[in-house]
Amino acid sequence: NAGVIQTPRHKVTGKGQEATLWCEPISGHSAVFWYRQTIVQGLEFLTYFRNQAPIDDSGMPKERFSAQMPNQSHSTLKIQSTQPQDSAVYLCASSSHWYQDTQYFGPGTRLLVL
Amino acid sequence: GQQVKQSSPSLTVQEGGISILNCDYENDMFDYFAWYKKYPDNSPTLLISVRSNVDKREDGRLTVFLNKSGKHFSLHITASQPEDTAVYLCAAPQGGSAKLIFGEGTKLTVSS
Numbered sequence: 486n487a488g489v490i491q492t493p494r495h496k497v498t499g500k501g502q503e504a505t506l507w508c509e510p511i512s513g514h515s516a517v518f519w520y521r522q523t524i525v526q527g528l529e530f531l532t533y534f535r536n537q538a539p540i541d542d543s544g545m546p547k548e549r550f551s552a553q554m555p556n557q558s559h560s561t562l563k564i565q566s567t568q569p570q571d572s573a574v575y576l577c578a579s580s581s582h583w584y585q586d587t588q589y590f591g592p593g594t595r596l597l598v599l
Numbered sequence: 600g601q602q603v604k605q606s607s608p609s610l611t612v613q614e615g616g617i618s619i620l621n622c623d624y625e626n627d628m629f630d631y632f633a634w635y636k637k638y639p640d641n642s643p644t645l646l647i648s649v650r651s652n653v654d655k656r657e658d659g660r661l662t663v664f665l666n667k668s669g670k671h672f673s674l675h676i677t678a679s680q681p682e683d684t685a686v687y688l689c690a691a692p693q694g695g696s697a698k699l700i701f702g703e704g705t706k707l708t709v710s711s
Contacts, residue, residue: 528701541698583697585631590642
């Protein structure tokens with residue numbers, strides 16, 4: 486079991502560019518979560534999917550952030566027109582069951598927007 | 600507002616002592632409470648969790664105490680070791696949802 490896989494591990498973009506982050510959840514897990522970690526805000530929820538369906542995107546900045554899960558083996562988080570304040574570690578997690586279950590986190594993607 | 604709050608950003612404990620980490624929450628609909636451990640430059644990993652139908656759960660050196668009337672839960676680590684040095688994050692899912700609301704974290708340092 487390789488755990489949750491996230492690529493790339495590091496990404497540097499210029500202001501205004503697009504960034505796409507990838508997540509491969511643990512095989513067989515039904516729920517996939519995206520979180521963002523910064524020194525100022527700590528660990529914040531962004532969005533999650535259950536059985537590939539988007540369930541809650543209440544943490545997503547509405548205009549530039551989007552997430553998809555086209556199949557059970559991967560999810561993407563896309564940030565359009567990146568801004569310096571988007572710099573953070575983006576963490577993907579998956580869990581076997583969607584509720585009250587252990588969330589297993591990937592290693593994260595460290596995004597730096599210059 | 601911050602629904603899950605850890606008021607102590609740091610804690611230092613002597614090796615062999617008891618580490619007590621605290622977390623307060625606002626929403627009395629929370630029914631699942633978790634503690635995650637995070638090393639620098641690593642992702643959080645679940646240490647222990649408890650559902651709201653119990654007041655206490657033990658697992659080896661770890662014990663979670665839940666005080667529902669006080670909207671408070673804590674993690675006790677007995678016989679603290681230097682390898683326990685890490686950031687500890689408390690978390691609870693927002694009412695009926697799977698998404699976790701995390702506290703700010705407490706950096707525990709166990710000195711030898």
